Amino acid sequence: MAPIEPARRVAVIGASGYGGLQSLRLLHDHPHLEVTFLGGERSAGKRWNAITPFLPLARDLVVRVPEPDAIAAEADLAVLSLPNGLASRLVPDLLARGVKVVDLSADYRYRSLSQWKSVYAAEAQEHPRHDDALCEEAVYGLVEWERDAIAGARLVAAPGCFPTASLLALMPFLSQGLIETSGIIIDAKTGTSGGGRAAKENLLLAEAGEAVAPYGVVGHRHTSEIEESASRAAGQPIRLQFTPHLMPMVRGLLATVYGRLRDPGLTAADCTTLLQAAYRQSPCVEVLPVGTYPSTKWVKQTNRALLSVQVDPRTSQLIVMCAIDNLVKGQAGQGVQCLNLLAGLPACTGLPLLPFYP
Template sequence: MDKKPLIPATGSNMKAQKRVAVIGASGYGGLQTIRLLQDHPKFRVSFLGGKRSSGKSWNQFFPFLPLDEHLTIQDPNPQKIAEAADYAVLSLPNGESSQLVPKLLEHKIRVVDLSADFRYRSLEQWSQVYAHESSRLHRNDPVLCKEAVYGLAEWKEEEISHANLVAAPGCFPTASLLPLLPFLKQGLIEEEGIIIDAKTGTSGGGRAPKETFLLAEASESISPYGVVGHRHTSEIEQLASEIAGHTIQVQFTPHLVPMVRGLLATVYGRLRDPGLTAEDCTTVLEAIYRDHKTINVLPVGTYPATKWVKNTNKAFLSVQVEPRTSRLILMCVVDNLVKGQAGQGVQCLNIMDGLPANMGLPNTTFYP
């Protein structure tokens, strides 16, 4: 596939709003993408795709999120999308994007996929991790898997800028990798024994009804799940290994907490140099992220709260060192639906279109 952008990002194209199709518009990822694009100065929503809601007027179906341009939700036909859009953001169940993406690329549509379909460089690995989805689908797109760019925007900006297909990371990998990668890149922590303890709100499970996420089940409770073999473990390991230059394995345990939005990842590793302090490690994060407005590195002794990033595309990072054990403790909070999903998708759109990465994205929460 041609590596050059299918849609030029310079000249007169910068002056007009680019058209964006949102496929899977009625799910949480789609709804959040539409909300973010409503306030964007360079993009506008021009096509809404969905199967269950096909044929319904958007403004009647979602009166709390009206669009100025009165659109009807349509079946995601590639030809119709190509006629209406320059970019497509796909917020579909795992497995479904892979059936649509090749056709969109043939029609010269640049794609940001919020699902896991193209996050792995290897189709074989995706098929192993997503065995249930793989068993009911026929995929034969190993080249696309290799060419798709993993959309962790702060680490893949150059590649994203030239990409035709960007696979936005999962929310857990985003919050886990942002604090961890700088220390792997600098070789400051030991490769073995990395532990990630993460907690997320119920919206991380999507909009489709699930017993676990019922109010009566989730309220006033916290519970681990996917303790061994969670799908995001291998996704985290893939980029961690790439940045480190050799194989990295992590122990990842997610937890469900009784809130709608928010994700906290606490990452533990052992420092190679026991003389490093929390101040030294904070300096490492500040140096890596000094030019990234999406990232706030907190002073030593200040620990992040999910409420600080609610409804924003920000990530707050903090670090502490336990001198008795030379243990590095990294903390990161994100809004799982914004920086952990749709916001990161729009961030990738910005980069693909040659715009500032955080253009049009919310940076400040409403507190409390």
């Protein structure tokens, strides 16, 4: 790993959205990264501490229109928390000016522009500027599986929250060829903050409170994102079933992943040992003992992922559970992990791993 460089300057673009707010909170006390530029459109010209008194910054920065020259003059690294389709309008100019970028949107999660357009058709039509070469160059920011590639990258595409939890559960077993590549099912549940900060009817308290509801049952956008990384791990195309559910809580995500074991003699203890080996050098991931199942409250406001595995001997079914905070490990915290690697720091530097309970 490269030598530690203290006080690397960071720009946060899209600072007032949930992703930007979480990024700023995590960077607030970071020992080696300093926020030096805040970018936004609707809040441009306003002082940060005035518009966000609940999260004041020691340097009361004025939010500025995110112009590439201004960002490059103030920052070495940038984290973009923008709606899908917008980041790609800014990224090429930042890279050309030597600014390394972590993008929290989906703009560079796919290896080809045509695939992104097929999944994000509406955004592609509204924001047509995109670069196929940068799609190929971008490194997928699942830190526990792409650590070395991220450290040497210019552009990192942070995974979505559902893919993060699902892939952390799946990758060790797919990469070792221990489960069948067909019949994989992911049942996932998330808090309402996963829908972003913009007003949406289904996220109103009167709608989401005291209710559990599936959505995107067929064709959810994160399905193809999970399949792309799962296919690379398995060395062959993967088609799986993914069903998300909205839960009456603000934050948290639990993914339960099902796959059929190729060796019916494998036990939960065997599979737990495999997970422990896969993540032995990943301090943000903890594997729980057999019979202890993760709760979203155990990871609330932390960058920790909790994994647990069980095996049903009647059906040779593997059941892997992963709990994360959708806004931290599932978004901004993973983005900070990527920033750490780009800055030559250990991936988990400055990130919270213990919750305030309950």
